[in-house]
Amino acid sequence: MTGARPEQRRPSDADPDAVGRRIRALREQRGVSLSTLARTAGVGKATLSALENGLRNPTLETLYAITAQLGVPLAAVLSGPATTPTVQGAAVTATLLESFTDTDASYELYRLRVRPGAQQLSPAHQSGVTEHVTVFSGVLRAGPADAPSTAAAGGHLSWTSDVPHVYAALGDEEVAASLLLRYPRR
Amino acid sequence: MTGARPEQRRPSDADPDAVGRRIRALREQRGVSLSTLARTAGVGKATLSALENGLRNPTLETLYAITAQLGVPLAAVLSGPATTPTVQGAAVTATLLESFTDTDASYELYRLRVRPGAQQLSPAHQSGVTEHVTVFSGVLRAGPADAPSTAAAGGHLSWTSDVPHVYAALGDEEVAASLLLRYPRR
DNA sequence: CCCAGCCGTTCCGTTTACGGAACGGCAACG
DNA sequence: CGTTGCCGTTCCGTAAACGGAACGGCTGGG
Numbered sequence: 251m252t253g254a255r256p257e258q259r260r261p262s263d264a265d266p267d268a269v270g271r272r273i274r275a276l277r278e279q280r281g282v283s284l285s286t287l288a289r290t291a292g293v294g295k296a297t298l299s300a301l302e303n304g305l306r307n308p309t310l311e312t313l314y315a316i317t318a319q320l321g322v323p324l325a326a327v328l329s330g331p332a333t334t335p336t337v338q339g340a341a342v343t344a345t346l347l348e349s350f351t352d353t354d355a356s357y358e359l360y361r362l363r364v365r366p367g368a369q370q371l372s373p374a375h376q377s378g379v380t381e382h383v384t385v386f387s388g389v390l391r392a393g394p395a396d397a398p399s400t401a402a403a404g405g406h407l408s409w410t411s412d413v414p415h416v417y418a419a420l421g422d423e424e425v426a427a428s429l430l431l432r433y434p435r436r
Numbered sequence: 437m438t439g440a441r442p443e444q445r446r447p448s449d450a451d452p453d454a455v456g457r458r459i460r461a462l463r464e465q466r467g468v469s470l471s472t473l474a475r476t477a478g479v480g481k482a483t484l485s486a487l488e489n490g491l492r493n494p495t496l497e498t499l500y501a502i503t504a505q506l507g508v509p510l511a512a513v514l515s516g517p518a519t520t521p522t523v524q525g526a527a528v529t530a531t532l533l534e535s536f537t538d539t540d541a542s543y544e545l546y547r548l549r550v551r552p553g554a555q556q557l558s559p560a561h562q563s564g565v566t567e568h569v570t571v572f573s574g575v576l577r578a579g580p581a582d583a584p585s586t587a588a589a590g591g592h593l594s595w596t597s598d599v600p601h602v603y604a605a606l607g608d609e610e611v612a613a614s615l616l617l618r619y620p621r622r
Numbered sequence: 623c624c625c626a627g628c629c630g631t632t633c634c635g636t637t638t639a640c641g642g643a644a645c646g647g648c649a650a651c652g
Numbered sequence: 653c654g655t656t657g658c659c660g661t662t663c664c665g666t667a668a669a670c671g672g673a674a675c676g677g678c679t680g681g682g
Contacts, residue, residue: 269496279619284630294671299631306669309493309639310455325511359533359547359614380590382570384616386543404566404618406592428545430570430614432590470660480641485661492639495669 267304269313272327274302276320291319341368342417344429358433362417364390364425369418371395380432381415382408388425392417453490455499458513460488462506477505527554528603530615543618548603550576550611555604557581566618567601568594574611578603 277287284302288295293315300306301316310324317324344360362383364370383392385401392407393399395414401407409415419425463473474484479501486492487502496510503510530546548569550556569578571587578593579585581600587593595601605611 283628285628288671295630296632296672297670300669303631307495307497309495309669310499311493312670313496324514328510359545361545382590382592384568384570386618404568406568406594408592428614428616432572469658471658474641481660482642482662483640486639489661495639498639 265304269308269327270302270304273298273316273320276322276327277302280320287316287319291315341365341370341419358431360429360431362425362427362429364388364417364419364427366419366422366424369416371414371416379412380408380410382406382430382432384428386426386428388423389420390417390425390427391420451490455494455513456488456490459484459502459506462508462513463488466506473502473505477501527551527556527605533614543616546615546617548611548613548615550574550603550605550613552605552608552610555602557600557602565598566594566596568592568616568618570614572612572614574609575606576603576611576613577606 277284284298285295288298291298293312297306297308297312298316301308301312313327314324317327341364343363343365366388383390383401384406385403387403389400389402390405390407391398391400393409393415395416398416398418399407399409400420463470470484470488471481474481477484479498483492483494483498484502487494487498499513500510503513527550529549529551533545533547552574569576569587570592571589573589575586575588576591576593577584577586579595579601581602584602584604585593585595586606
């Protein structure tokens with residue numbers, strides 16, 4: 251590095267490690283080999299390999315060639331949902347992905363993370379609010395406080411949240427899930 | 437359509453000229469000089485100058501340093517404001533909100549819009565892929581082509597998408613919904 | 623068993639993005 | 653006028669991102 255400045259680490263926001271992991275995940279999800287993706291994207295295997303392992307700081311052109319071939323926007327491999335509002339609770343972290351309103355109701359779509367070994371009780375919402383949860387990973391126990399249900403990866407739960415309700419991760423794995431809140435128009 | 441990944445993209449995403457113009461616009465909008473921004477962002481004036489004039493292919497690190505100093509997410513200079521990756525089909529528009537991978541499977545969360553008066557048939561996915569749809573508004577008829585189900589606002593449908601499947605909006609109202617695709621790890 | 627083919631990583635020479643410094647242009651001031 | 657100060661651009665040596673090729677590992681076939 252130029253100048254006699256102490257090496258500054260920037261592990262957080264746009265670190266090459268996270269970008270590399272996302273690219274590798276997208277590639278493997280499509281069942282494509284590194285060699286093939288490198289060839290079809292028009293970049294060197296050395297480049298793609300180093301990039302996926304976070305050993306390089308790619309140029310925009312390289313990143314674009316790869317994400318274009320993967321069929322995702324460039325932003326998809328950069329740091330996650332940027333500057334989105336997040337709610338933190340005892341056991342649950344919720345990130346708002348999108349909100350939506352139509353004539354009958356308004357909706358809020360959240361990304362949920364539930365930490366293991368803790369439970370979170372939420373007070374009742376206004377009457378008529380429903381919650382829909384789809385579990386990505388882990389085992390989730392959630393629902394009305396007096397009658398929660400359990401769902402594993404791929405499962406779906408829904409309930410009317412006009413009574414107090416709970417969230418808990420069973421086992422010692424963090425639960426990832428999506429949550430859709432539906433607020434009927436009053 | 438859910439079979440086809442987003443393949444279209446706006447060409448401006450990685451156009452160094454457009455990126456440079458957006459950075460220059462953001463900088464001037466804040467009334468800060470090129471020299472000052474370069475110093476506070478910790479990049480060379482030569483770099484910033486060349487970048488703004490579209491003469492270089494910046495690295496991720498450089499872009500991040502500059503956008504962080506400008507106080508905007510990196511994605512803000514890659515494409516126009518509020519652009520999201522979108523797949524268009526005959527009847528369905530899908531916007532990727534988030535993708536997620538864990539040890540067992542990977543997930544893609546989409547925002548769906550289904551136009552009334554049309555129907556869309558999607559080919560089978562690889563074996564084991566499941567789709568979860570939660571309807572925001574309108575009435576959706578969707579599922580395996582030989583046995584689709586119907587859901588109204590607040591309802592939820594899910595099916596295994598290793599056979600051809602259909603999407604259609606019943607009535608004359610557009611359907612808004614969320615779609616979660618789950619790809620088991622092979 | 624060997625060999626062919628593909629995998630992802632490593633090696634290495636070339637290209638190029640990088641920042642410090644030098645430059646010309648412009649405005650303010652004595 | 654010269655001088656000073658900041659502007660954005662250009663020059664240039666260095667560090668590093670790049671792709672081609674070579675490499676070792678694994679798998680399937682003869």
